[in-house]
Amino acid sequence: MSMEKVKDFVASNSNQLAFLDQLYSLLRQKSISAQNDGVEECAKLVMEMMNEIGITTKLIDTDGHPVVYGELINPENTFTLLIYGHYDVQPPEPLEKWVSNPFEPEIRDGRIYARGAGDNKGQLLAQLLGVKTYLETIGELPINLKFVFEGEEEIGSIHLASFVEKHKELLKADLVYTSDGSLHESGSPIVLLGVRGMLAIELEAKGADRDNHSGNKGNIVPNPVWKLIDLLQTMRDKEGNVLIEGFYDNILPLSDYETELLKKIPFDAKSVGEKIGYPQLHMNGETYYQKLIMEPTFNICGIESGYTGEGVKTIIPSTARVKLDIRLVVDQDPMDIFNKIKSHVSEHAPDVKVTYLGSMQPSRTNAELKVVQTVVHAVQQAYETEPLIQPGMGGSLPNYVWTKLLELPSVIVPYANFDQGNHSPNENIKIKNFLNGVICTAHVIDALGKSANRNS
Amino acid sequence: MSMEKVKDFVASNSNQLAFLDQLYSLLRQKSISAQNDGVEECAKLVMEMMNEIGITTKLIDTDGHPVVYGELINPENTFTLLIYGHYDVQPPEPLEKWVSNPFEPEIRDGRIYARGAGDNKGQLLAQLLGVKTYLETIGELPINLKFVFEGEEEIGSIHLASFVEKHKELLKADLVYTSDGSLHESGSPIVLLGVRGMLAIELEAKGADRDNHSGNKGNIVPNPVWKLIDLLQTMRDKEGNVLIEGFYDNILPLSDYETELLKKIPFDAKSVGEKIGYPQLHMNGETYYQKLIMEPTFNICGIESGYTGEGVKTIIPSTARVKLDIRLVVDQDPMDIFNKIKSHVSEHAPDVKVTYLGSMQPSRTNAELKVVQTVVHAVQQAYETEPLIQPGMGGSLPNYVWTKLLELPSVIVPYANFDQGNHSPNENIKIKNFLNGVICTAHVIDALGKSANRNS
Numbered sequence: 084m085s086m087e088k089v090k091d092f093v094a095s096n097s098n099q100l101a102f103l104d105q106l107y108s109l110l111r112q113k114s115i116s117a118q119n120d121g122v123e124e125c126a127k128l129v130m131e132m133m134n135e136i137g138i139t140t141k142l143i144d145t146d147g148h149p150v151v152y153g154e155l156i157n158p159e160n161t162f163t164l165l166i167y168g169h170y171d172v173q174p175p176e177p178l179e180k181w182v183s184n185p186f187e188p189e190i191r192d193g194r195i196y197a198r199g200a201g202d203n204k205g206q207l208l209a210q211l212l213g214v215k216t217y218l219e220t221i222g223e224l225p226i227n228l229k230f231v232f233e234g235e236e237e238i239g240s241i242h243l244a245s246f247v248e249k250h251k252e253l254l255k256a257d258l259v260y261t262s263d264g265s266l267h268e269s270g271s272p273i274v275l276l277g278v279r280g281m282l283a284i285e286l287e288a289k290g291a292d293r294d295n296h297s298g299n300k301g302n303i304v305p306n307p308v309w310k311l312i313d314l315l316q317t318m319r320d321k322e323g324n325v326l327i328e329g330f331y332d333n334i335l336p337l338s339d340y341e342t343e344l345l346k347k348i349p350f351d352a353k354s355v356g357e358k359i360g361y362p363q364l365h366m367n368g369e370t371y372y373q374k375l376i377m378e379p380t381f382n383i384c385g386i387e388s389g390y391t392g393e394g395v396k397t398i399i400p401s402t403a404r405v406k407l408d409i410r411l412v413v414d415q416d417p418m419d420i421f422n423k424i425k426s427h428v429s430e431h432a433p434d435v436k437v438t439y440l441g442s443m444q445p446s447r448t449n450a451e452l453k454v455v456q457t458v459v460h461a462v463q464q465a466y467e468t469e470p471l472i473q474p475g476m477g478g479s480l481p482n483y484v485w486t487k488l489l490e491l492p493s494v495i496v497p498y499a500n501f502d503q504g505n506h507s508p509n510e511n512i513k514i515k516n517f518l519n520g521v522i523c524t525a526h527v528i529d530a531l532g533k534s535a536n537r538n539s
Numbered sequence: 540m541s542m543e544k545v546k547d548f549v550a551s552n553s554n555q556l557a558f559l560d561q562l563y564s565l566l567r568q569k570s571i572s573a574q575n576d577g578v579e580e581c582a583k584l585v586m587e588m589m590n591e592i593g594i595t596t597k598l599i600d601t602d603g604h605p606v607v608y609g610e611l612i613n614p615e616n617t618f619t620l621l622i623y624g625h626y627d628v629q630p631p632e633p634l635e636k637w638v639s640n641p642f643e644p645e646i647r648d649g650r651i652y653a654r655g656a657g658d659n660k661g662q663l664l665a666q667l668l669g670v671k672t673y674l675e676t677i678g679e680l681p682i683n684l685k686f687v688f689e690g691e692e693e694i695g696s697i698h699l700a701s702f703v704e705k706h707k708e709l710l711k712a713d714l715v716y717t718s719d720g721s722l723h724e725s726g727s728p729i730v731l732l733g734v735r736g737m738l739a740i741e742l743e744a745k746g747a748d749r750d751n752h753s754g755n756k757g758n759i760v761p762n763p764v765w766k767l768i769d770l771l772q773t774m775r776d777k778e779g780n781v782l783i784e785g786f787y788d789n790i791l792p793l794s795d796y797e798t799e800l801l802k803k804i805p806f807d808a809k810s811v812g813e814k815i816g817y818p819q820l821h822m823n824g825e826t827y828y829q830k831l832i833m834e835p836t837f838n839i840c841g842i843e844s845g846y847t848g849e850g851v852k853t854i855i856p857s858t859a860r861v862k863l864d865i866r867l868v869v870d871q872d873p874m875d876i877f878n879k880i881k882s883h884v885s886e887h888a889p890d891v892k893v894t895y896l897g898s899m900q901p902s903r904t905n906a907e908l909k910v911v912q913t914v915v916h917a918v919q920q921a922y923e924t925e926p927l928i929q930p931g932m933g934g935s936l937p938n939y940v941w942t943k944l945l946e947l948p949s950v951i952v953p954y955a956n957f958d959q960g961n962h963s964p965n966e967n968i969k970i971k972n973f974l975n976g977v978i979c980t981a982h983v984i985d986a987l988g989k990s991a992n993r994n995s
Contacts, residue, residue: 117850292816298934301836308839360748380757383764385845394573395739478754
């Protein structure tokens with residue numbers, strides 16, 4: 084019954100205005116980690132918002148952007164929840180494709196448009212406001228809370244692992260809770276138990292030391308773009324299979340229970356196709372989730388050489404660069420894959436330079452754990468509908484730092500709408516999803532508290 | 540004996556200063572045809588310079604940038620030389636690789652650095668100053684002169700052919716004379732009798748209608764870069780052979796005389812390699828000239844997709860574009876090749892868009908013509924060394940408009956140094972080469988006059 088107060092509190096107009104006001108402030112503050120633009124200022128803003136709620140905070144330096152750490156501890160509580168999120172955002176480019184300024188939030192049709200609206204500022208703030216709502220409606224927290232908000236998720240969380248290693252004592256907890264990614268395309272809430280890993284690399288091919296005239300030197304100077312294309316063709320066949328030796332080693336199959344969970348996820352190809360701007364998508368649900376959750380990718384996220392502006396510039400470029408981001412599944416290891424790629428390149432194109440840009444290990448939490456089932460129940464209560472339990476998802480989060488380094492179970496409960504357009508122009512979060520995130524956070528705190536008290 | 544006056548005139552310090560002053564003015568005036576930046580202003584400046592010499596000029600509109608036409612006619616002369624050049628330049632990008640501002644000429648080590656220094660403003664002005672020098676030293680011209688300076692050479696001379704078709708009467712002449720390209724790498728002057736043609740196209744592949752997150756949609760949405768790479772691989776093998784059906788049809792072999800001429804061209808792999816920034820060049824002269832003059836190319840001059848800035852942006856790009864410039868040899872026809880490429884693409888990747896960006900037909904003039912031999916002799920007198928006679932060259936000039944549309948012989952006598960860096964950052968012309976161009980122009984006028992008078 085007491086949880087009705089939470090929903091009423093969030094339903095109040097004046098509270099909603101105050102919540103949106105805070106979200107606007109957060110979205111206006113740039114925090115583009117890839118370009119080191121506004122990151123530290125944003126960390127400080129997040130801390131101020133936490134302090135207002137009564138959370139004790141400190142900025143903890145890393146070798147990169149700092150971590151915002153917070154806690155709200157009552158020694159009498161027996162259960163500690165560690166909430167993780169990130170305050171950095173992707174670069175907004177291409178700017179010309181945004182309908183409104185990516186750093187000046189605008190509401191259109193019940194959605195807030197801005198870089199970071201869904202990924203991850205809207206969700207991070209919903210977590211904080213969930214705590215605030217709990218405190219103002221129910222009262223004292225029944226569990227301890229710790230917060231880790233990092234500033235490098237969009238560049239591969241390069242220092243999160245060393246941060247966690249260094250602060251194992253500080254981060255002691257019973258469960259890690261993350262809100263990132265999106266609800267299912269059907270609108271159903273999700274409890275996510277695993278993520279794909281990632282490896283980002285750059286390949287650079289060289290021709291001559293400078294650009295040459297394509298007429299005066301055509302057929303004489305090698306073209307680095309052709310060099311890259313020839314190399315890339317040895318790395319992947321036309322069906323998309325990766326040809327690097329040993330690439331598919333170490334991939335673990337799903338358990339029977341996990342396979343059953345996958346089958347329960349609804350799928351509407353037409354609707355997915357429309358939402359991702361690819362209406363010609365023809366795939367059944369089983370294939371879709373199999374590809375998205377169980378299979379690694381070998382994606383080219385950027386390629387560049389020569390002159391690509393208006394008209395033609397008839398040159399043989401001196402350099403060609405391609406960036407790849409490769410999603411990995413349990414239990415592929417990014418450094419192992421990186422070394423395999425290096426070996427492959429040194430065999431097929433020894434003068435092509437391979438640069439490591441970042442990586443993340445894949446991870447998975449056992450769906451049958453009691454604490455996982457408690458969260459599932461809380462989400463059901465918050466949304467008043469049964470959530471889907473997904474053993475994995477397509478994207479990458481640094482979940483392994485909890486499951487591998489701290490050996491904790493880790494659940495991911497996304498709050499953003501499926502068509503949030505994260506990493507794309509016109510990123511957005513529906514106001515309804517933002518507010519539901521607030522409610523859900525309060526429910527999870529409450530359920531974990533009750534479960535802990537039953538146990539003690 | 541009279542030609543000594545020409546050399547003395549050009550050797551004079553005050554004349555040289557005046558010449559350089561004019562060249563500086565011309566180089567300062569942007570005329571980037573691909574970006575429509577300063578083109579018309581430059582045309583007017585060229586006209587002013589011609590008028591000062593006594594040449595009657597008019598600006599003739601085309602459907603693109605205008606042609607500067609000029610003439611200096613004496614009805615008593617029986618021979619008419621048509622001088623061709625271009626006042627437009629390539630875009631200066633990448634700007635950060637220039638040592639000095641591309642549109643503020645700077646002298647370093649006896650070279651003038653600026654965009655257009657070699658290609659083609661320095662050479663165009665040397666032609667004009669050659670006329671001025673003849674008039675001021677020898678006196679009245681022994682032949683009629685016509686001038687065609689176009690403003691679209693760097694974007695494929697798209698309207699030159701229609702201009703020539705429309706003005707056949709106005710352009711009546713006995714020989715066409717062009718100064719573009721560079722002297723041989725040995726420093727030896729060259730008389731060029733042919734050029735490669737060119738076809739520039741763009742291929743555009745589409746994935747989804749928008750960029751997608753590479754995690755959330757990896758393996759689901761097709762990547763247009765891979766689509767392009769798969770297509771490009773069907774168009775060319777790893778040895779560089781073009782796999783498009785019929786691509787090599789219609790290539791004419793050289794005559795025995797032309798083959799002999801090729802063999803006379805000296806070649807120093809080490810020196811060439813250094814000059815083009817590719818010291819690892821290992822090739823003998825025969826292979827080199829064969830590849831450069833006799834073989835078509837299939838060059839990628841630009842490729843672009845996704846995010847290529849700092850860090851990583853983990854997206855599946857929605858679009859990928861590649862620009863190709865394909866050099867053609869006599870008697871490949873650009874439109875025929877374009878149609879063959881279109882057929883190939885529609886067979887292998889029907890959803891890839893092929894866009895025509897520009898083209899030029901290849902051409903060749905018979906080396907054994909008397910008028911060709913007269914020019915060869917004049918060049919020998921000007922440089923006091925035997926010029927090389929090349930039946931063809933690697934680059935492209937719209938020479939076919941003279942040889943095919945006007946059915947005139949056409950000789951190309953380049954004035955710029957081999958390492959002019961045309962189309963690259965730090966383009967330059969040696970002052971010595973610029974001045975030699977002035978002298979050579981005067982000699983050619985003189986020799987053609989004497990030959991015409993002997994005949995009449």
